[in-house]
Amino acid sequence: MRPEFEIIQKCIRPGSRVLDLGCGDGSLLHYLKNTKQIHEIGLEIDADNIEKSIFNGINVIQQDLDRGLDNFQSDSFDTVLLAQTLQALSNPAELVDDMLRIGRNGIITFPNFGNWKSRLYLFTRGRMPVSKFMPHQWYDTPNIHFCTVKDFDALCREKNITVLTRTVVDSQHQGSWAMKAWPNFLGEIAIYHLTKRSGDQV
């Protein structure tokens, strides 16, 4: 995950307030605390991850993202993060709205289902793609809302979300000129920096 952290930290302002939705073991926030001196809160549901987050010295709140974020005030954070969690949410569109209400900007990373490997897998085998990167069978996967880069671009347009930056990389977090040219076909992971604010409100 380290390379992804490096891409994310470029979008984080030093000393800013950062909310991480599904913070896992807290290592991303821990990294941002050390590199950007952020004031952090992580939300997490898994008991082991919560304890690891405490061990990592980050503020962590046990909260189920699927039950909404009504308890967070609008504009109470600079940046809201959603790293590799979008596809596991029961109502991703609503959560994206909430993210960009709570934070002046948001960063979302997700696996791109439009990648040529997924397409080839489905095309040749006629079954839901299973890989080292996405190892679950359709019936036991936590990833219930896969999307492609094109799908997500459409959602942003529908919701009048401004895409500040879009980075597309492979599973090793390496980019290339070809991936920039054909992101939906070649990219494996998409990293979006988004906002609904304008000008210096971002």
Next chain:
Amino acid sequence: MSVSNPTDSVGLVTPQSYHFDEPLNLRSGKVLSAYDLMVETYGTLNGEKSNAILVCHALSGDHHAAGYHSAADKKPGWWDACIGPGKAIDTDLFFVVSLNNLGGCAGSTGPASINPKTETFYGPDFPVVTVRDWVQSQLRLMDRLGIEKWAAVIGGSLGGMQVLRWAISYPQRLGHAISIAAAPKLSAQNIAFNEVARHSITSDPSFHAGHYLRNNTYPKQGLMLARMVGHITYLSDSAMRAKFGKTVTDFGATGNNFGRDLRTGKLSFGLNVDFQVESYLHYQGERFSENFDANTYLLMTKALDYFDPSVDYEGDLAKAFANSGCKFLLISFSTDWRFPPERSREIVNALLKAGKEVSYLEIKADQGHDAFLLPVPRYICALATYLKRVHQELAAHAS
């Protein structure tokens, strides 16, 4: 466990009484001109006096939180599960301060103490003390001990409310506020249970309008009943089923008899104690009534009922925390129906609204409200991990 096996126990401890002459202005408008606080400490205060932790007790607790008073003691202090060398509140790292609150009956000035003005028991004339008053008296103890800032203030239930009050009243005097199984204020149901407890005491013929000690008696029945009803609210339905449902029934081998274990193996078809749960409650009530002062019980339940730090802030708890400079850890338990997880989340949400640094855990535990006193593994681990971080911060700060 006994004193002969003290590896993770603080061992034998001796409480110490501190006298305070400076009058204490109480929330009620009354003044306590002088008072004593009974205190126990565990561990060693470091040179910078930065490693002190204050432990606040709940309704029926006192200063004796850990260790033993004598080799003959059968039971250690009330929070021995958490306080000791290598335990969650590690006395190898921290200097732990625990006191009996004002109005208590374990050595601090309270209704069973002698009023110097009348030279007889305070009894019902002891002023009603609030959580705010307790915290004010704890601040004086802190100053007396020469401690500038608590590394953490920790408490469960009514103790957790004192923790919140610390963060509001003296926001710069603590580094971490750890409030466990607490609530921002009592609900009508909570107050209702307290009123049943109070009424059972005050309606006991031996109560004598609170002057029972002058009459060489005490409202044993009332106190028993108060404790019995209270005790039910500390346990969960599932905890009671498990505790009193050990017998396999005649009807099947599943072993689940809904906690209906019989005391003697058969029903009496009379008004006798038939079920184990009845006998248990009688025993708990009896034991409690022998060791606790009825007027103190009345005061403690009133302190609970009156607790609502938002009243000074237009009912907005977030505003109450506006000046708090500490970090917060809130913990709740899934089957606690006295102060359920929702109540802790109210506190968490107010802290988020106030922009504070807060962590929150909801522990799956069957034991109900009582879980905060018990060695529930995930709870103890999380608390231990958190406090290790607190200690690392102190060490980093010192270097």
